[in-house]
Amino acid sequence: xxxxxxxxxxxxxxxxxxxxxxxxxxxxxxxxxxxxxxxxxxxxxxxxxxxxxxxxxxxxxxxxxx
Numbered sequence: 445x446x447x448x449x450x451x452x453x454x455x456x457x458x459x460x461x462x463x464x465x466x467x468x469x470x471x472x473x474x475x476x477x478x479x480x481x482x483x484x485x486x487x488x489x490x491x492x493x494x495x496x497x498x499x500x501x502x503x504x505x506x507x508x509x510x
Contacts, residue, residue: 464504464505465504465505466503466504466505467496467498467499467502467503467504467505467506468498468505469496469498469499470496470498470499470503472503472504473496473503474495474496474499474501474502474503475493475494475495475496475501476493476494476495476496477491477492477493477494478491478492478493478494479491480492
């Protein structure tokens, strides 16, 4: 009687973890610069940090596939 050959498949490689893309408006920081205006003519006097409304301060691109 012939001997049986058993072959095993090599395990499938694990998929590499995908890094989330940084948010475009804030560049991944979660903060955006907001111009401060004062006076009757609304002249610009400077900037202050504000929360990015695209990613809500998370810094990663909010995918719409969810």
